[in-house]
Structure formats: C-alpha cells, structure tokens
Amino acid sequence: MSEDRKKLAIVVQAGTLDKLYCAFIMGSTAVAMDMEAHFYFTFWGLNMLVKGAMEKAGLPATYKHLEGQMRQNLQKMNYPTPYEMLKRMKQSGLLKIYACSPTMQMFGVKRESLIPEVDEIAGAAAFLEIAAEADITLFI
Amino acid sequence: MSEDRKKLAIVVQAGTLDKLYCAFIMGSTAVAMDMEAHFYFTFWGLNMLVKGAMEKAGLPATYKHLEGQMRQNLQKMNYPTPYEMLKRMKQSGLLKIYACSPTMQMFGVKRESLIPEVDEIAGAAAFLEIAAEADITLFI
Amino acid sequence: MSEDRKKLAIVVQAGTLDKLYCAFIMGSTAVAMDMEAHFYFTFWGLNMLVKGAMEKAGLPATYKHLEGQMRQNLQKMNYPTPYEMLKRMKQSGLLKIYACSPTMQMFGVKRESLIPEVDEIAGAAAFLEIAAEADITLFI
Numbered sequence: 001m002s003e004d005r006k007k008l009a010i011v012v013q014a015g016t017l018d019k020l021y022c023a024f025i026m027g028s029t030a031v032a033m034d035m036e037a038h039f040y041f042t043f044w045g046l047n048m049l050v051k052g053a054m055e056k057a058g059l060p061a062t063y064k065h066l067e068g069q070m071r072q073n074l075q076k077m078n079y080p081t082p083y084e085m086l087k088r089m090k091q092s093g094l095l096k097i098y099a100c101s102p103t104m105q106m107f108g109v110k111r112e113s114l115i116p117e118v119d120e121i122a123g124a125a126a127f128l129e130i131a132a133e134a135d136i137t138l139f140i
Numbered sequence: 141m142s143e144d145r146k147k148l149a150i151v152v153q154a155g156t157l158d159k160l161y162c163a164f165i166m167g168s169t170a171v172a173m174d175m176e177a178h179f180y181f182t183f184w185g186l187n188m189l190v191k192g193a194m195e196k197a198g199l200p201a202t203y204k205h206l207e208g209q210m211r212q213n214l215q216k217m218n219y220p221t222p223y224e225m226l227k228r229m230k231q232s233g234l235l236k237i238y239a240c241s242p243t244m245q246m247f248g249v250k251r252e253s254l255i256p257e258v259d260e261i262a263g264a265a266a267f268l269e270i271a272a273e274a275d276i277t278l279f280i
Numbered sequence: 281m282s283e284d285r286k287k288l289a290i291v292v293q294a295g296t297l298d299k300l301y302c303a304f305i306m307g308s309t310a311v312a313m314d315m316e317a318h319f320y321f322t323f324w325g326l327n328m329l330v331k332g333a334m335e336k337a338g339l340p341a342t343y344k345h346l347e348g349q350m351r352q353n354l355q356k357m358n359y360p361t362p363y364e365m366l367k368r369m370k371q372s373g374l375l376k377i378y379a380c381s382p383t384m385q386m387f388g389v390k391r392e393s394l395i396p397e398v399d400e401i402a403g404a405a406a407f408l409e410i411a412a413e414a415d416i417t418l419f420i
Contacts, residue, residue, distance in 0.1 A: 006272055011418070013302055016342065018183050022153055022279075025242060029264035043298050044343065061201035061341035062156065063184065073246060102305060106353060124309035131416040132286055136271040138151070138279040139302075139418040146412055158323050162293055162419075165382060169404035201341035202296065203324065213386060276411040278291070278419040 006035040009134035015044030017057045024085040031092040040127040042100035054083045146175040149274035155184030157197045164225040171232040180267040182240035194223045286315040289414035295324030297337045304365040311372040320407040322380035334363045
C-alpha cells in the first residue's frame with residue numbers, strides 16, 4: 001500500500017448483480033480518482049470469483065422479477081458487465097483483489113478455479129489490517 | 141460541509157422498509173446529536189426517492205411474511221413513516237440528500253419525479269469525497 | 281473503551297446465517313488481534329439475541345436452496361456455530377454486545393428473553409458515539 005494515496009476498502013459479501021455493480025462503480029470511480037481500492041471477496045462474493053460465475057450473477061429474490069428488464073436496459077446502454085469493470089479497474093494498477101480463504105474451504109473452492117485477477121488468498125486478519133488504515137470502508 | 145461537526149455518511153442502496161428505518165433512525169439520531177448526515181441514495185434506494193415510492197416500501201423476500209404484522213405494530217406505536225422521518229431530519233438543516241445519477245440513467249428516472257427534499261444529483265465521486273472526510277460511513 | 285486498542289464497530293442488522301458468520305469471523309479475528317469489538321444488534325440481528333434464536337438462523341431467500349448443503353459442510357468441518365463463536369469472543373473480554381432498544385420495543389422483545397452475553401441495551405446514539413471513535417465500522 002502506498003502512504004500517499006487515499007484508500008477504499010470493500011468487503012464484497014454479496015454475489016448479486018445489483019451489489020456487484022455498486023461495489024464496482026465505487027471501485028472504478030475510486031481508481032479514476034487515483035485512490036487505491038482493496039476488495040476482499042467473501043461468502044457469496046467469493047463464489048463470484050470462480051471463472052464464469054460473475055457472468056451469471058442475477059438479482060436477489062426480492063427483485064428477481066426485474067432481472068430480465070434490467071439486463072435489457074444495461075445492454076441498450078452498452079453498460080460494461082461486472083467482469084469487464086473489474087478488468088478495467090485492474091488495468092489501473094490500483095485495485096487489489098483478495099479471496100477469503102475460510103470461505104474457499106467452506107465451499108470447497110480451489111485456487112485454480114478462480115479468475116486470474118485475484119492477487120491474494122487471505123483471511124480476515126489481512127482485511128482488518130487494510131481496513132484499519134483505509135479512508136473509507138464498506139461492507140457490501 | 142462544516143469543519144467542526146462530526147459527519148455520518150450513508151450509502152442507501154436498499155429499498156426495503158427494514159433498511160430504510162435503520163438508515164433513518166441512524167440519521168435522525170445523528171442530527172439530534174448535531175452531526176451532519178450525508179445520504180447517498182443508489183440503486184433500490186434511489187428508486188425510493190421517486191415521489192410516492194417510499195410509502196409503498198415493504199420487507200425483503202426473506203421476511204415478507206412478517207410485513208403485515210410489522211405495519212400493524214408500527215401503527216400501534218404511532219411510529220413515523222420513513223418519509224416523515226426524512227422530512228424531520230431535513231428540517232434540522234443537517235441532512236443532505238444525494239441521488240445517484242448513474243442509477244437514474246439505468247432505471248430511466250427523471251429529476252422531476254424525485255421528492256423535493258433531494259439536494260443534489262451526483263455520481264459516486266461526490267460520495268467518495270464526502271465519505272473520505274466522514275467520521276462514520278455505512279453501506280445500507 | 282481503551283485508548284490504546286484498535287476498535288472494530290459492527291451494526292449487525294442481518295439475522296441470517298451467512299451474515300452472522302461474516303460478522304463473527306471478523307469479530308473473532310479482531311479480538312485475536314487484540315482489537316476491541318463492539319457489536320450493535322438491531323432489527324433482524326436483534327432478534328437473533330433472543331435465547332434459542334441464533335441456533336435456528338438460516339440463509340436468506342436468495343440462497344435458501346443451499347441451506348441444507350451448507351449445514352452439512354459446516355458439520356463435516358466441525359465449524360463452530362454462531363453462538364459458540366460469540367461465546368468464545370466474549371471470553372476474550374474484548375467483545376461488547378449492545379441490543380438496540382427501539383427494535384426491542386418494535387418487536388416486543390423483553391430483556392429477560394435475551395442471551396446473558398448482552399452487555400447493554402442501548403439506542404442508536406450509543407452506537408454512533410462508538411463508531412465515531414472506531415478504526416473500522418461495518419453495517420452487516
């Protein structure tokens with residue numbers, strides 16, 4: 001971590017399209033503002049780091065009926081997909097992606113099944129250390 | 141923003157009654173403690189800023205079966221509605237309401253359909269700047 | 281609160297197994313790192329402080345179909361239950377548990393029905409004061 005840059009730390013616990021977009025829009029904006037972004041993917045969020053999973057992310061039960069319409073709107077707007085946004089953020093050199101190791105054990109997820117953009121497999125201690133130094137911390 | 145007052149920044153991403161109450165009880169308490177409250181409404185939360193929408197907010201799918209009973213309890217307690225709480229907070233002069241512009245585009249929400257209490261239509265950069273200076277930041 | 285130790289403040293609004301585990305894994309890790317953990321249970325989270333309730337916590341509607349399999353995995357791993365984790369955290373002397381008084385009124389929950397590990401029944405003001413001094417604040 002740099003000493004100079006402001007830092008955004010996000011726990012991505014959710015695995016639904018609405019919350020992935022929230023996290024990634026915040027993250028994209030942060031790196032565009034020359035902030036560091038530290039994303040710690042856990043639980044349903046961790047499962048979205050499995051190759052091919054993010055492309056299938058949908059809306060939560062409460063809003064499931066709006067999923068088709070939302071996908072149409074996003075396509076019409078040529079809105080980037082969550083994975084496209086993640087890759088663009090990564091190109092900035094300012095995004096660091098952590099995969100939660102206890103979740104991987106709990107769900108039987110192997111390292112080789114994760115997307116190559118993951119920087120580090122880490123436990124909660126790594127996240128707490130980053131969050132304690134961050135300027136903004138969110139649990140999404 | 142004042143230099144002296146403590147600041148509470150909340151992303152209101154949720155559009156359900158339980159989370160609106162959480163955000164608004166925190167906000168009401170904060171302004172009563174002479175803190176500034178900055179609420180950035182995005183996604184389902186943004187949709188609650190459309191005139192008439194907040195009055196229809198319900199519980200999420202997991203708790204839908206408790207909605208009728210909860211409304212009855214709230215009425216018996218003469219509990220203020222979320223919109224009433226928002227208007228009272230606004231009267232303190234310490235609440236600033238931001239409507240997320242990317243969400244408005246995504247859902248086709250026009251400025252004139254929003255409640256008059258909205259102070260500013262803004263992107264994520266505006267929120268990140270506020271959150272970086274805030275004493276407490278929550279994503280609800 | 282000690283002046284020296286780092287502080288983690290969490291609003292536990294959720295009452296589902298996935299989010300209880302997130303909160304409690306963070307909390308357990310924090311106290312193991314000699315941080316203070318301050319947990320403010322509100323809404324569905326508050327309802328989990330009622331004796332016997334935490335043992336019945338399930339997954340949210342979106343993931344309900346995975347509940348059986350998750351319970352099996354946790355048992356095979358000999359993973360502690362949320363209540364077991366809470367009691368272990370409490371033994372560290374570094375966890376303080378607050379029960380949200382407005383929620384107790386809203387749901388008609390009496391003090392004597394809460395688990396004995398609750399330290400204090402408190403309103404949002406108590407939480408905001410702690411959060412304003414905390415190093416990390418999360419809304420789960």
